[in-house]
Amino acid sequence: MTTMPVWRSLGADPGGPLVLAVDYAASGRPEAAFGDLAVEHPVWETVQPPLGAEAGFELADYVDGWLAAVPDRPVEAVLGYCAGGAFAGELVARLAERTGRAAPLLLFDPESPTPLTMYYQYRKVVESLAGVLGAERTAAAVADGDRAMAEADGVEQAGAALARIFVGAARAACAEAGLEEEYVDELTGTYRSFVRYLTAASQADHLKGWTGAYVFSSATPTSGLNPLAPAARAELTDRELRFDVEHADLLRTPAVAAAVTEVLAKAQASR
Structure with a gap:
């Protein structure tokens, strides 16, 4: 049987509502990861399958594995970094099928791989x-x-x-x-x-999956939505927050963490 991906808790987890985060956080990479994003919520981040176990994995294999390991706890939001944004949109849709409620989707320099x-x-x-x-x-x-x-x-x-x-x-x-x-x-x-x-x-329908998402964009021209023409950018989201920081620093920037905390608080209050 193929080993599926699971989650790891970033920091203390006292129980209760969760924030789920999708990223390929390899050790030694220069870009900040969700562990650097200082928000006062229990955050669970995806863990990749053991090396070699991912051979032949498709979009559904990853998402099914993550869903199977999400406990019976409310999901406050789903976060996605870079290509993780494509998975995050799918995860929100699948969680909505299971719970009847679409969790807020927060994307950080999201990309659909080409x-x-x-x-x-x-x-x-x-x-x-x-x-x-x-x-x-x-x-x-x-x-x-x-x-x-x-x-x-x-x-x-x-x-x-x-x-x-x-x-x-x-x-x-x-x-x-x-x-x-x-x-x-x-x-x-x-x-x-x-x-x-x-x-x-790349197999995700990001046009559909990112509808209604909050997008946190860096100033790096080649990252996230930045290479897109204004019309294409507007088609993907009307909730974009732009920050004058490099892509590699996006998740470690205090102003980004403060904006994320504000979005999560608004989402919590609206439920």
């Missing part, structure tokens, strides 16, 4: 490992990624091709550097897991 998303993340991880890969292998991996993007048809193909290239390059470089196999397995497995997560997120 092949370009896959390539951006690929370049980021390849360049972050340039010290291990070396200049020649890094350049080759970038060139191979460019060719894969030109040939790929859709998110699934792009992700699979980029994962193959990265795993091959990383394993060869780590072997030459004499790095332990356990480290190599974790490195390549984490990247494959993230690619699967993005692929599944």
Whole structure:
């Protein structure tokens, strides 16, 4: 039987109503995570499946696994960061089917992954490992990624091709550097897991799922709704709050936490 994702509590949890948060919070990433968002509510964050268990996961596999582990407690709100926003919209809809009430949806630089998303993340991880890969292998991996993007048809193909290239390059470089196999397995497995997560997120109908959501946007031009034309942006939400902070700092910014707390208080008062 495939192991499904579960949740972890961020901070103290005295019981009662919950806030659920969807993110791929890998250790060592530079971007702030929901653990950095200072709100006075019990927050449960998604945990990814054990490395390798996610192979073949689709959108429904993730969402079904999360739903099965949500206890019989009121859900105050559902939060989503980046691609986690696509899952968060699905989660709100499924919870509404179960409880008869749609929890508020709060999105932070939300994105619906595209092949370009896959390539951006690929370049980021390849360049972050340039010290291990070396200049020649890094350049080759970038060139191979460019060719894969030109040939790929859709998110699934792009992700699979980029994962193959990265795993091959990383394993060869780590072997030459004499790095332990356990480290190599974790490195390549984490990247494959993230690619699967993005692929599944791309399957969500975000236009439908984000209806009525509160969107918290950073000032980074390439993040969240910022690359969109004004009309496309307005189609997704009329509840956008913009902050003059970088994408990586969005969840650790006190003004964002204060705005989230205010939204949650209003939602609680309106019930």
